[in-house]
Amino acid sequence: MKQEALEKIILETIDIPSLPPVAMKVLQLISNDSSSLDELEDILEKDQSFSARLLRIANSPYYGKNRSVDSIGKAIILIGFNTMKSLVVAASLRDMHRKFGIFEQKLWEHGLAVSIAASQIATDTKMLKPDEALVCGLVHDMGKIVLNTSLSDTYSMVIERIYAEQGLSFIDIENEMLGFNHCNVGGLIARKWKLPKNLEAVIEFHHTDKPPIFDDPSYEASCQLIRIADAICLHIGIGFKREIDLYTLGLEYIGYNEKQVQDLIERVKKAYVEQKTSLME
Numbered sequence: 001m002k003q004e005a006l007e008k009i010i011l012e013t014i015d016i017p018s019l020p021p022v023a024m025k026v027l028q029l030i031s032n033d034s035s036s037l038d039e040l041e042d043i044l045e046k047d048q049s050f051s052a053r054l055l056r057i058a059n060s061p062y063y064g065k066n067r068s069v070d071s072i073g074k075a076i077i078l079i080g081f082n083t084m085k086s087l088v089v090a091a092s093l094r095d096m097h098r099k100f101g102i103f104e105q106k107l108w109e110h111g112l113a114v115s116i117a118a119s120q121i122a123t124d125t126k127m128l129k130p131d132e133a134l135v136c137g138l139v140h141d142m143g144k145i146v147l148n149t150s151l152s153d154t155y156s157m158v159i160e161r162i163y164a165e166q167g168l169s170f171i172d173i174e175n176e177m178l179g180f181n182h183c184n185v186g187g188l189i190a191r192k193w194k195l196p197k198n199l200e201a202v203i204e205f206h207h208t209d210k211p212p213i214f215d216d217p218s219y220e221a222s223c224q225l226i227r228i229a230d231a232i233c234l235h236i237g238i239g240f241k242r243e244i245d246l247y248t249l250g251l252e253y254i255g256y257n258e259k260q261v262q263d264l265i266e267r268v269k270k271a272y273v274e275q276k277t278s279l280m281e
């Protein structure tokens with residue numbers, strides 16, 4: 001189906017949510033050259049839990065080594081404008097859930113695991129900056145959050161089938177039951193929200209073996225890294241679990257042999273336990 005026709009169907013089916021207000025305001029401010037850090041800090045002071053979450057991600061060991069970011073102003077200077085935008089989106093995901101039950105918890109655990117795996121692979125291969133890999137991992141399944149909140153009755157049937165028919169992927173069940181999937185929805189929303197282009201690419205193409213050719217070649221690396229990290233985390237079973245033959249994944253893309261994959265799996269499990277509490281709140 002043509003992209004336009006597909007987007008039309010999605011728009012007719014779901015209400016496109018807006019980003020949480022604090023995230024919207026922050027994105028607007030950092031996009032506007034004339035706004036000051038004071039203004040930004042004013043907004044964030046009003047939402048302590050959001051700003052605490054933002055700083056927690058910025059200080060994650062997978063975000064950058066030995067970095068101590070204790071203020072948003074410092075974060076922008078250290079991290080840079082584009083990555084800061086991605087970070088704001090990652091920090092606001094939790095507020096997009098209407099409720100936070102078992103499925104939402106699993107989705108969050110899966111996103112965290114994928115972000116850890118992706119930043120480990122990024123560190124090993126130098127294909128991407130670990131900080132970029134981390135935010136890409138956190139937001140890659142944003143389309144699922146939107147479907148789960150905007151189309152909750154139908155999506156709860158998708159979720160039931162995921163639990164009941166192990167081995168099937170979200171994409172397969174979504175396509176069958178909705179006619180589109182979380183990547184289509186996520187890509188559309190990333191464009192509506194004018195998210196950074198690398199995030200848009202990952203959100204839309206993280207389940208595609210051969211993503212399209214992008215203007216910036218690093219976007220393909222982001223998509224492939226998240227695709228592989230996603231499969232490895234499903235194999236481990238953090239959040240969601242699905243039987244996956246890791247050796248049909250195209251691991252040559254990241255240049256790992258069998259032993260390196262096993263080593264990565266162990267590192268991800270360990271890092272996940274260490275990171276879970278600090279990034280969960």
Ligand SMILES: [Fe+2]
Pocket residue numbers: 140141182206207
């Ligand atoms: Fe996905």
Ligand SMILES: [Fe+2]
Pocket residue numbers: 110114140141230
């Ligand atoms: Fe995923």
